[in-house]
Amino acid sequence: MRIDVVTIFPGYLAPLREALLGRAIDAGLISVAVHDLRTWTHDVHQAVDDAPYGGGPGMVMRPQVWGEALDAVVGDVPSGEAPPRLIVPTPAGRPFTQAMAHEYAAESRLVFACGRYEGIDQRVIDDAATWMPVDEVSIGDYVLVGGEVAVLAIVEAVARLLPGVLGNPASAEQDSFSDGLLEGPAYTRPETWRGRAVPDVLRSGNHGAIARWRRDRALERTAARRPDLLAALPPTALDRADRAL
Numbered sequence: 001m002r003i004d005v006v007t008i009f010p011g012y013l014a015p016l017r018e019a020l021l022g023r024a025i026d027a028g029l030i031s032v033a034v035h036d037l038r039t040w041t042h043d044v045h046q047a048v049d050d051a052p053y054g055g056g057p058g059m060v061m062r063p064q065v066w067g068e069a070l071d072a073v074v075g076d077v078p079s080g081e082a083p084p085r086l087i088v089p090t091p092a093g094r095p096f097t098q099a100m101a102h103e104y105a106a107e108s109r110l111v112f113a114c115g116r117y118e119g120i121d122q123r124v125i126d127d128a129a130t131w132m133p134v135d136e137v138s139i140g141d142y143v144l145v146g147g148e149v150a151v152l153a154i155v156e157a158v159a160r161l162l163p164g165v166l167g168n169p170a171s172a173e174q175d176s177f178s179d180g181l182l183e184g185p186a187y188t189r190p191e192t193w194r195g196r197a198v199p200d201v202l203r204s205g206n207h208g209a210i211a212r213w214r215r216d217r218a219l220e221r222t223a224a225r226r227p228d229l230l231a232a233l234p235p236t237a238l239d240r241a242d243r244a245l
């Protein structure tokens with residue numbers, strides 16, 4: 001997978017070259033190119049923003065700069081080849097989910113546009129949507145200063161699903177949300193720590209009982225913390241034992 005990120009703070013994306021993602025880049029499983037948006041400015045101040053039409057606080061990112069940047073970064077898409085998907089992190093976006101991470105992992109190329117200030121002039125999104133799929137995506141209902149942090153989160157969630165990136169592919173299959181539920185509590189040695197013992201069932205060796213216990217804890221945690229996820233499960237997702245909980 002090829003990943004391009006356009007930002008006014010390229011250094012913010014340095015963590016993409018660390019740890020698991022760094023190893024995936026070194027192994028050639030993904031390629032990451034980070035582009036400084038100011039490359040496509042033509043004034044001495046390298047201005048990327050301007051006052052919003054209609055007034056109001058803050059500044060809006062200029063369409064000319066973004067238009068030239070995306071034209072250059074996406075480049076001419078060879079005929080017959082699918083264009084990349086453009087992902088624009090924004091608080092006004094569709095909530096990013098594990099299901100979307102799987103969708104994005106099937107793409108051969110992703111381009112991320114990192115907005116700052118009050119966002120990117122809407123015409124940039126509208127223009128881009130005439131020649132490539134565009135997703136405006138939110139990683140949460142809180143206010144960040146820009147899209148870079150969201151790109152780090154989305155790229156990590158997507159890259160770990162790519163074949164060869166995770167040491168143990170089973171990890172991705174047993175992800176939180178993979179069965180629509182939150183993961184339950186996890187334990188490791190020692191058996192007792194500060195007077196708190198590991199639940200006996202986890203040391204019983206009874207794999208059926210362990211699976212049941214883990215499922216029950218996941219259902220309890222999901223019901224308590226994310227009832228919306230429980231409500232979204234298809235009726236067939238809960239078996240008789242689940243309903244007895």
Ligand SMILES: Nc1c(O)cccc1[N+](=O)[O-]
Pocket residue numbers: 089090091137138139140141142143144145146147150
């Ligand atoms: N929440 C937020 C923001 O405030 C700014 C850029 C991107 C996001 N987001 O992806 O959630």
